[in-house]
Amino acid sequence: MGVANLSNSCLSYIQLRQSAEALLEGKPMSTNGSDAAKTSATGTADTVKIASTGVQTLGSYRQDSRGLTMNDIVVMSLTQPGSVMKATVNPELAQAMLETINGENRPLSHARVKQYADVLTRGQYVFNGESIQVGVKADNTLVLLNGQHRLSACVAAGISFETVLVLGLPHNVFSTIDRGKTRSYADVLSVAGYKNTHNIQPAARILVAMEAGFSPTVRSTLNLVTAEDILRFVDDNHDLLQEAHSVSSRITSVVGGVNSAWVIAYCVMLQERQKAGHSGIEVAQFCHAIETGAGLSFGNPALALRQWFGRGGSKRKGQSGKNVLEAATIITAFNKWVNGDQLQIVRPWSQDSTEFPSVNTSPLSPTASWH
Numbered sequence: 001m002g003v004a005n006l007s008n009s010c011l012s013y014i015q016l017r018q019s020a021e022a023l024l025e026g027k028p029m030s031t032n033g034s035d036a037a038k039t040s041a042t043g044t045a046d047t048v049k050i051a052s053t054g055v056q057t058l059g060s061y062r063q064d065s066r067g068l069t070m071n072d073i074v075v076m077s078l079t080q081p082g083s084v085m086k087a088t089v090n091p092e093l094a095q096a097m098l099e100t101i102n103g104e105n106r107p108l109s110h111a112r113v114k115q116y117a118d119v120l121t122r123g124q125y126v127f128n129g130e131s132i133q134v135g136v137k138a139d140n141t142l143v144l145l146n147g148q149h150r151l152s153a154c155v156a157a158g159i160s161f162e163t164v165l166v167l168g169l170p171h172n173v174f175s176t177i178d179r180g181k182t183r184s185y186a187d188v189l190s191v192a193g194y195k196n197t198h199n200i201q202p203a204a205r206i207l208v209a210m211e212a213g214f215s216p217t218v219r220s221t222l223n224l225v226t227a228e229d230i231l232r233f234v235d236d237n238h239d240l241l242q243e244a245h246s247v248s249s250r251i252t253s254v255v256g257g258v259n260s261a262w263v264i265a266y267c268v269m270l271q272e273r274q275k276a277g278h279s280g281i282e283v284a285q286f287c288h289a290i291e292t293g294a295g296l297s298f299g300n301p302a303l304a305l306r307q308w309f310g311r312g313g314s315k316r317k318g319q320s321g322k323n324v325l326e327a328a329t330i331i332t333a334f335n336k337w338v339n340g341d342q343l344q345i346v347r348p349w350s351q352d353s354t355e356f357p358s359v360n361t362s363p364l365s366p367t368a369s370w371h
Helices: 013-024 034-038 070-079 091-101 110-121 148-157 171-176 185-191 197-211 227-236 238-255 259-275 281-292 301-310 322-339
Strands: 044-047 083-089 131-136 142-146 161-170
Touching: 070 091, 070 131, 070 142, 070 161, 083 091, 091 142, 091 148, 110 148, 131 171, 142 148, 142 171, 148 161, 161 171, 185 197, 185 227, 197 227, 197 238, 197 259, 197 322, 227 238, 238 259, 238 281, 238 301, 259 281, 259 322, 281 301, 281 322, 301 322
Parallel strands: 131 161
Antiparallel strands: 044 083, 083 161, 131 142
16 A cells, blocks of 8 residues: 655654554654644544444544544554544545555545535535544554545545544454445435335436436436435425326336336426426327327327337336436427327437437427327
8 A cells, every 4th residue: 555645744654653553552652743744634523422332432532623633543543443433524634544544445436526526515415424434454554444435525626524433443344344235316215205216216316417407318417416406306396296107107007118207208398398388288188198099090199109119119228228218209209299290100219319309399289189
């Protein structure tokens, strides 16, 4: 593991470790450069009381106004293993931890760092008790067990964040970290009391991205959408989403297709038509025609789309992006239906050849109802 000096005036990691080891042996700790160390790479910390046998808390630790330093982390990791505290980590301390003890983590995901940095920048970060853990190897070398993405995001955004630090864990616990099931966006909505979350959540994620001006086909932009964004969107559009889910459930039970695709298409079509001054009833009429097939003649875009779904709809393997492809195909057929155009065979929309289609906001053609 490479070791870098944090600054010319700051104790090196090796010096810090040697000083802490001296404490373990009952020797006076070297203070050369300690003041400089405490004025760089600093954060603030408070004690956290843990009512568990064998877990040390920092009840005796009282930091001064200069804040938490890399020096403190080294000393406490080696002299008080298992210590737990709440801390505000600022970019300087985050950089120090990344440069000195982050040598054995999984490869950094730059997309995840960008996502977390965006959350910090937008002021959406909330302290939730999730910890950053520092381990100690047999030779008293410190190693960051987890938290590199949050620390990297802190540096990238230049914004401090609150977290829990767990210091001095045995290095061999690394294999047990982050093995639990990740809470999905649908889980977040379920906990908030919403129903039908497995169909509404993927649609809401796409709709949030589109509302922000992002392309729904670019995965890196979808990664910028947070659980908080989705929850806020569902809060603001709950009635519309439930209506869309009801429509999509009826259609997919008859003709097939991805449920969330119809939720996306219905919401986009209805909102865009209403913004243009239309009632939106034409969206309900179009969906009803797809559902029942009643009175549809050859050449009606609604019939062509219904038959396309009857043949299996999108042939794309897996669910990733399939809802966007089918939603775009639905909107394309709807646009022709609004104009009263003929459509005999549906050609599925391809993200490789065109942008996601805009909704036709023209007045409904008189011929749209008799195809």
